[in-house]
Each structure stands twice: as C-alpha cells, then as structure tokens.
Amino acid sequence: DARVTQTPRHKVTEMGQEVTMRCQPILGHNTVFWYRQTMMQGLELLAYFRNRAPLDDSGMPKDRFSAEMPDATLATLKIQPSEPRDSAVYFCASGSLAGSVGTQYFGPGTRLLVL
C-alpha cells in the first residue's frame, strides 16, 4: 500500500531555530505539494513541484521558508528562523497526471509547535 511519508511527525522548537520537514512522495508521482493547516486559516497551499521543479511557491513567506526537491524521492520544507506564528500542521501530498487524474495523496502531517 503506497503512502506518502513525512518526518518528523511532531516537532517542538524554540523561536529562531531552523526547522526542516521531510516528505517522501509515492514512488512514480511527479507532483508534490506542501500545505499548512491552522484553525484560523484552514488549509493553505505553500508550494508545489512538478518533476522536481518548483511551479508555484506564491503561498510561501519567502523570507523564512524554502522548499526543495533534491531528488524524486525527497521533498523538504525549511523554516529559518522559525516564529511562533509558524505553529501549524504541515502536510505533504503527491500526485500523478497519469492514472488517477487530479487526486492528491496526503501524508500524515508534521505537527510543529514553535515556542
């Protein structure tokens, strides 16, 4: 049963520290998304990649957030420096234009708390 995996599942850090979240998309999926979920803002698209190239990162605060795909099996989202307002659940999702068109497969999320 293919799944998107995310690490870590939980992260508590202090303001100013760097946070790195990792995502392993489903093998063969060529599109990867990063979302942030909070009670106030709901589910927000931060960035997404196709074939490892960034297609849209307009939802991401550029001064502190960065997203990359070093290879087809790993996507990373970094926050440096972190702030309390970054506390949220961060989801990675992957999908493929072949097969199940349009469907995104979500990971379990990384729950981030910045103190």
Place this chain on the structure above:
Amino acid sequence: AQSVTQLDSQVPVFEEAPVELRCNYSSSVSVYLFWYVQYPNQGLQLLLKYLSGSTLVKGINGFEAEFNKSQTSFHLRKPSVHISDTAEYFCAVSEGTGGFKTIFGAGTRLFVKA
C-alpha cells in the same frame, strides 16, 4: 480565479439520519471537483471526484455528490450516517486543464451523534 465556499462550518446529525454538506465554487474555466475527508490527527484522503461525464459521482463509504453546473455546486450526500463518519470534510476545485493546483474550502465538521 477559482474559489470554493463551504456553506456550513459544522453539521451535527444523528446516527442513521441523512446528511448533505454543501459546496459552491466559482471558476471561469472547466473544473475538476473533489471531496476529501480528514479524520482526527490524519491527512486528507479522497472521498470522490468529478472530472467529466455523469454528474452523479459515487465515492467511498457510501458518499455521493452531484455536480450542478448551472448552480456551480457540488454537494456531498449520504443517506444514512454512522458514528465513524465524524470527521472534517473538504470540498476542493482545480482547473480542468490537466493541472494540479487545487483550492480547498474551509471545511465542514460533521459530527454524528448516537
């Protein structure tokens, strides 16, 4: 620009009763429409989707949705809910051009009471 409006933030319902979760969208192009479900402490998972063809779409767990182009709606229904259906439900839309960028609604929390 696309947008999605879920008309109810919370829907309480008794077990075995029918339920409808409402969703309206706006878009200037043809769209794909989705309903996702999120159980506590989990990621979202697909319930059903409309790409083209029949406007009545059946999904997992007994849910179905009807695409109404004239009313720009995609309401989700289930004739008889179970306690286990308690979750958050998200309506979503993406442009029907083969792209993937998807806009999600704010979510509707379905609470099924015994």
